[in-house]
């Protein structure tokens with residue numbers, strides 16, 4: 001999260017050079033396929049994906065600007081694919097049913113595979129940030145009919161007005177994980193006076209009542225603003241990984257003002273005890289570079305005995321891969337073929353774990369085409385450098401360094 005609200009629609013930058021999309025290597029893989037083209041004056045960003053047990057894929061996104069919902073409050077559109085992401089149908093909109101504020105931004109999706117409270121396996125959960133000029137609310141919704149209709153379940157966390165200045169008290173950016181018969185809702189939290197922002201989570205066993213705020217990433221430096229939690233499991237090393245951006249005042253690392261960090265932990269509930277490690281890669285010209293902003297992380301068993309940890313950032317079409325169990329010196333940058341975008345999402349197909357989805361929408365500064373599009377490719381090819389699209393120029397396509 002790197003913006004004042006007023007800046008959301010205002011900024012524009014010129015970017016030259018386009019990444020050419022290449023033909024698919026097989027029917028299961030393709031590059032930059034369109035899911036949704038928004039009406040003029042509207043743009044999509046921060047897309048999210050969930051896979052259902054039967055292989056159905058669901059995608060949602062934030063939509064900013066224009067008159068998307070007929071001038072009414074914002075909502076999260078939901079699309080469904082039954083063919084591995086090749087074609088998509090718009091199946092519902094997740095609307096705010098309780099605040100009168102809209103579902104403003106930062107959606108999250110998850111299908112329950114185990115019962116939780118009165119909610120059966122197959123229930124689809126959605127969260128997001130519902131905000132107004134007076135507050136931010138991370139709310140939970142559920143669908144028991146495969147994302148056709150949605151019902152409010154509970155408020156998870158509430159904070160002050162959406163304001164990224166340190167000292168303001170909003171909450172942001174939920175991420176959902178089902179773990180040990182609980183739902184974990186991770187989010188970014190500005191309410192603790194000791195920290196400009198921190199990462200925290202709350203858990204629930206019935207989705208109705210929520211436990212205390214537990215820290216996931218805090219720093220003694222007040223200006224540190226860890227943000228945008230994503231968590232996944234890395235089976236060969238029996239560790240959970242969390243990625244986040246880590247702006248600290250005006251400082252930067254290798255040109256990145258929002259350098260991407262990660263922590264590895266035995267439990268997804270105890271990240272705050274672990275060391276924060278920055279991802280760094282060496283570019284083809286020998287210089288070191290740091291991924292910048294809005295990271296996402298997934299793991300695939302392809303790529304070697306430790307599989308591959310795959311991380312996306314906001315500024316490059318490339319992704320960052322690690323086949324050495326998260327070893328800090330083993331990150332490499334490889335071309336993904338999916339244009340750079342703010343808060344791209346990654347997904348490894350549950351029944352075809354060599355297939356990686358990279359899901360994108362607009363860039364932070366609005367210099368993308370504004371719609372939602374998707375790439376599906378082989379992790380083996382991605383890591384092995386044999387993916388059929390062109391290899392990295394090493395040049396960031398987006399705009400690093402702005403805030």
Ligand SMILES: *[C@@H]1O[C@H](CO)[C@@H](O)[C@H](O)[C@H]1NC(C)=O
Pocket residue numbers: 018019020021032034339369371373
């Ligand atoms: C991705 O697809 C969109 C929609 O067709 C297009 O406008 C954009 O130029 C494509 N980007 C790249 C890098 O191929």
Ligand SMILES: *[C@@H]1O[C@H](CO)[C@@H](O)[C@H](O)[C@H]1NC(C)=O
Pocket residue numbers: 068069070077090091092093
């Ligand atoms: C979602 O909302 C948009 C805007 O109001 C509307 O055009 C569209 O038909 C809705 N889609 C569904 C599936 O409800």
Ligand SMILES: *[C@@H]1O[C@H](CO)[C@@H](O)[C@H](O)[C@H]1NC(C)=O
Pocket residue numbers: 163164165166167168
């Ligand atoms: C944002 O928060 C800061 C710190 O609390 C405050 O000084 C500022 O007035 C707030 N901005 C708005 C637009 O309310």
Ligand SMILES: *[C@@H]1O[C@H](CO)[C@@H](O)[C@H](O)[C@H]1NC(C)=O
Pocket residue numbers: 237304305306323324325326327
């Ligand atoms: C797998 O990861 C572990 C933990 O980081 C490491 O000790 C081991 O050397 C790695 N194996 C390979 C083949 O990279």
